[in-house]
Amino acid sequence: MNMQVAKNTVVTLDYHVTDPDGEVVDEGREPLVYLHGGYEDIFPKIEEAMQGKKIGESIQVKLQPDEAFGDYDAEMVQIEPRKDFPKELQVGMQFEGGPEDGGEDDFIIYRVTDIADDKVVLDGNHPLAGMALVFTCTVTSIRPASEEEVEHGHVHHPDEDGETCH
Numbered sequence: 001m002n003m004q005v006a007k008n009t010v011v012t013l014d015y016h017v018t019d020p021d022g023e024v025v026d027e028g029r030e031p032l033v034y035l036h037g038g039y040e041d042i043f044p045k046i047e048e049a050m051q052g053k054k055i056g057e058s059i060q061v062k063l064q065p066d067e068a069f070g071d072y073d074a075e076m077v078q079i080e081p082r083k084d085f086p087k088e089l090q091v092g093m094q095f096e097g098g099p100e101d102g103g104e105d106d107f108i109i110y111r112v113t114d115i116a117d118d119k120v121v122l123d124g125n126h127p128l129a130g131m132a133l134v135f136t137c138t139v140t141s142i143r144p145a146s147e148e149e150v151e152h153g154h155v156h157h158p159d160e161d162g163e164t165c166h
Helices: 044-050 147-152
Strands: 009-018 024-026 032-036 058-063 077-081 094-097 108-116 119-123 133-144
Touching: 032 044, 044 058, 044 133
Parallel strands: none
Antiparallel strands: 009 024, 009 032, 009 133, 058 133, 077 119, 094 108, 108 119
């Protein structure tokens, strides 16, 4: 069977990501599996380039920040009192937070980027925000999506209990 990437197919990609100078940003150690066809499982420009590809074919797509993880937003950086954090705090740790008047959907992940004296610097930007990125992707498998995957709009990965969607 010589399937092509098309709407309602589950596509598995080997990939890696570099900056425009060729510096590796993400080695893509785990394959990327997504539901093709406008389900917002993958960046639209990559999905567009994948359309019609077959197993073994590759693409290379450059995404500007607004096509990937967004522009860097200085307002997403906060300085908080050190006393509000655990003793074993380290740069790189992540915490969930949100506005005091926000709901659960407003929560974002903040990374600790600096610890100085009695202050902690938190950054709510994605680590790759503000960066142009070059994605190189190779199709390693294609299969028809199940009715349930199409209905739910995402790939189902069976877990140990046989459950597929949570």
